[in-house]
Amino acid sequence: MVMEIGIALDVSRLAHAPQETVALARLAEERGLDLVVVTDGTAQRTTGLDPWTAAVWLAGSTSRITIGAPAGGTSPPDPTDPEAPYPKVQAKAEDSLDILAPGRIISNPAGWVVAPPDAKPEDLAGAAESDLPVVVPVHSREDVERLAALVAGRDDRAGVRRRPAAVRAHRKPGIDYDGVPASLAETVVEPGDPPYRALSSTYLRGGGPGLVLRPRTPAEVSDAIGFARRHRHLPLGIRSAGHGISGRSTNRGGLVIDLGAMNTIEVVDPARRLVRTGPAATWKQVAAALAPHGWALGSGDYGGVGVGGLATAGGIGLLSRNHGLTIDHLRSVDLVLADGRQVQASREQHPELFWAVRGAGANFGIATSFEFEVDEVGEVGWAQLALVSTDIEQSLRRYGELASAAPRDTTVFLVTGQPRDGLSTVQLFAVVDNPDPDIVVARLTPFLELGMLARQQVVMTPYAGVMGSAADVGPDGQHGFGEPNSRSAFVPTLTPEFARDAAAMLRSGAVYFFELRAMGGAIADVAPDDTAFTHRTPAFQLAAMGQNDKRLTAVWEPLRRHFDGLYLSFETDRSPQRLLDAFPAPVLERLRALKRRYDPDNLFRDNFNIDPTGDPAAVQEARA
The missing domain is CATH 3.30.465.10 (Uridine Diphospho-n-acetylenolpyruvylglucosamine Reductase; domain 3)
Known part of the structure; x- marks a missing residue:
């Protein structure tokens, strides 16, 4: 067993010499100790060093050693106590410190064991049987050196890869x-x-x-x-x-x-x-x-x-x-x-x-x-257009006519959101798979009927230029937060009634992102039963996103009469009924049979689960 040893610093006793606190923490790090815990031995919080502030300072004053900083409870604050920590502020402070000193912070006092100041080696070994680091209160450099001598003598680290206590505390x-x-x-x-x-x-x-x-x-x-x-x-x-x-x-x-x-x-x-x-x-x-x-x-x-x-x-x-x-x-x-x-x-x-x-x-x-x-694809026309519409219902209807009637070398997607003061911003993203600029212009010009042109960018580029505008994911990863709320559907044809209902949904304010993707053409050339994706004939794929899932559902349901299926990639409603929207009943039963063969225990179940034991009839009944 690897015994981790650290020091505990009582900031109430060291308040008269704060730099000595820093010096002891740095010495502990230099001597190979594993942890510095900041404690406060007094209930008086109006004077002296605040433990959390001291811990932050020590984290910035050292580079390796783990810092133990008891952050207190997470219960609602006592309104009669002006010094009681507010949970959300406290959580933000902990998260901030973890960003500044990643992998070095333990904020839960259950993450270590405190031994007496005069603990002997056998006492420390006994305390370490809990698999937690053992900290000993210290008041001087001599105390730190005594513990360091114990660390220098331990040989149980050889060949052992063990995560520090700060990491194990988050398990x-x-x-x-x-x-x-x-x-x-x-x-x-x-x-x-x-x-x-x-x-x-x-x-x-x-x-x-x-x-x-x-x-x-x-x-x-x-x-x-x-x-x-x-x-x-x-x-x-x-x-x-x-x-x-x-x-x-x-x-x-x-x-x-x-x-x-x-x-x-x-x-x-x-x-x-x-x-x-x-x-x-x-x-x-x-x-x-x-x-x-x-x-x-x-x-x-x-x-x-x-x-x-x-x-x-x-x-x-x-x-x-x-x-x-x-x-x-x-x-x-x-x-x-x-x-x-x-x-x-x-x-x-x-x-x-x-x-x-x-x-x-x-x-x-x-x-x-x-x-x-x-x-083989040469240069294509790549267009990003922004228009302002005074009548989003009419713009949607006309877009449906133009996008469906366009030659198959022309694909135009429409994005809009909530109208402001009666005006809607309509963004068009279009690719014309033709190397002739004049043909590209001719294909796109009819779409200018959708509103007043506010911005345009049309270029001839390899397809890599279309995809190249995406931001690269850097070493700090993705930055999503909360829960996305999205709905998806296939629209067989964009009727005036659909345009009217979609415009009403947009005016509700419950949807901040609304996208129509033109389909047809080569998509419909493939037989529906050739792949598990069977929706080959719809004219459009629709996606809508909102801040509040309940509100989004309320404005989405009136549009269902216009839909025929959905595309799972843009759907966050994971209720069983959605599976029958994505896969017609015979297709879903075929998938269930394969699931029973290849994943009978349903290991892969967290992304729109096709339950091998499910009953399609029951789902159909629930849907009805």
Whole structure:
């Protein structure tokens, strides 16, 4: 057992010599001690040093040693006590200190054991049996040197990789931290580790997972799945780049398998335009790698999205009307199944699994590699237009007419939000897959009818220029917080009645983001039963987001009569009824049968769960 030893500094006794407090903490760090705990031996808080302030100062005055700073309780403050800490302010202070000194702070006094000032080595060893660091009150340099001599004599650290007490203090219940597979031990991240903050949240959702496993190879993915099987009582998130709207690639207190290290892009057969990508490569990176060859692969509308999530859901993008969905270009996928087996699914190998992965992949395994047949795509017209509409109902109706009637080389997405003073900002994002600038202008000009043109940017560029505007995710990770609230639907045709109801929803103020993605063209060329994504004929895909889920539901429900299905990538309502919107009953039953074959224990259940034991009839009845 590794015995960790530290010192306890009573700031009430050292208030007359505050610099001596700093000197003792620095000496403890120099001598190899593990922890400095700040305590206050008096109830008088109007004079002397405040323990929390002193702890912050000591953290800034040292570089390695863990700082113990009792932050007090989290119960509501006593209104009669002007000095009682307010929980939210206290929590913010703790979070701030953790940012400034990551992995070095213990704010819970249960994170250490206090021994008597005159404790002998055998006393310290007995106290350390709790697996907590032992701190001894000190008042002088001589006290610190005495403890340092004990540290110098210990030899139980050799060959042992042990996280400091500040990290162990953040561990969540129900997780076998010491049982992490050896293959993953080098890269695994716990809540107290410095990299944790960069890995805890996603693009839109704040999270606090209990453990982040970061495999680098398919074999390590198998090990991570094995660990997850031993923790089936916990949520399990699978993450490629962490952009997903549903936010299910993070959680609170559970496990996350982060595939961020698996982001390679490789041309495997130039003659056939076959390209292999890792799940964590972003579409911005893929587009940049394909551009020198004169190739492109349609991929949504934002380059920061990861390959893994989109390529197992559908991929409705700015090239889709001319080249089809992303999944239509998938030729094979390497998967690690719930039992840890590594398989390749294609039309020739595991064809049923290959069918399911293209539209419902999150339920059947972890994709570690994708092989796509990409398209020859030269320069395209890329337009970003902003217009001001005085009649959003009329603008929506006219957009529906123009976008549906446009040639298949033209894909136009519309984004708007709540009107202000009767005016709506309408943003159009369009790609014209044609290298002739005059044709590009001709294709786009009719859309200027939607409002008064306020801003325009139209350029000829390789597809990489379309994806290249996305921000790169830096070392500090994603910054989502709270819970996203989003709804999704397919609209068979954009009728005047839909335009009227959608305009009413926008005027309600419950929706801050509203997007219509034009479909049709090559999307409808593929038979509905070719993939688990069966919605091949709708004219548009709709997404709406709001701050409050209850309000969003209230304004969304009146529009349901216009819908036929939904796209799971933009849906946060995880009720069972939504599965039948995403997958018609015969498709859902086919998926359940495959789930019983490939994941009978329902390990992959946290992203719109296709329960292998579910009863489609019961779901249909609940939906009705």
